[in-house]
């Protein structure tokens with residue numbers, strides 16, 4: 001029996017260069033065929049932040065399904081987290097994006113038909129949600145070169161219409177050869193001592209992936225109550241950094257002596273200057289980031 005109940009399908013018609021529109025029709029057709037016409041309401045987003053507002057108003061639904069990329073999932077998660085726990089619907093995901101890192105962490109296939117079939121037979125998994133400077137995130141937060149690549153990828157996609165790993169690689173190599181900046185940070189994990197260091201990349205992960213399938217923290221688990229951090233320390237030249245990125249595609253960078261890994265429930269990091277920073281692929285601007293894990297804060301269909 002399906003656990004979906006009454007469904008609000010929040011769809012970004014602009015996701016994956018407009019593929020979200022037809023995907024929303026197909027998903028609605030499949031879910032209605034299985035659950036009944038009245039059980040599924042479809043709401044298309046009209047622009048940035050709309051998915052968040054729609055999710056915030058979804059307390060009558062049993063399940064909110066986010067259809068789109070990591071950006072729309074990020075907005076839906078923020079809307080759901082604004083609701084009291086008792087009124088918070090469970091989350092389903094139909095990945096129609098270029099990165100799809102959260103769906104990848106959940107193992108949800110990136111084809112609409114397969115994702116719907118999976119949702120209809122899914123079990124509920126309570127997962128952790130991160131919160132940084134008051135903003136919730138489902139999968140990734142990063143500062144420095146890796147964030148610069150993610151943000152450049154987004155802008156490049158709008159410009160060129162390209163997507164996927166090829167696009168990420170193009171951004172990656174451009175940033176590697178032109179913006180390999182060292183960033184001085186002061187980091188406190190839980191109630192430990194403040195550690196000072198310099199970083200090239202600095203990722204704080206709920207799940208393993210960022211940047212469209214890079215397994216930056218291969219051991220990160222969505223339900224262990226912990227952030228996984230991966231920090232790369234200078235000196236690293238462009239060639240060394242490129243090698244680390246290529247190895248990170250399969251999580252094989254972990255043995256590099258330049259990489260440092262930690263786990264924590266909360267962290268505070270302060271940079272001398274505002275670094276490029278991304279949260280679930282969206283830009284975030286600050287030089288001090290205070291983050292904590294909200295354990296088992298959201299029920300996700302998997």
Ligand SMILES: Nc1ncnc2c1ncn2[C@@H]1O[C@H](COP(=O)(O)OP(=O)(O)OP(=O)(O)O)[C@@H](O)[C@H]1O
Nearest residue numbers: 014016045046048068069070071072097098099100
């Ligand atoms: N109707 C709309 N028109 C234009 N942009 C929209 C609309 N609805 C939402 N958006 C914005 O589109 C952006 C990207 O959306 P989304 O993440 O769903 O797709 P994507 O960029 O193709 O995928 P990914 O994030 O996986 O790369 C989000 O920042 C969101 O705010």
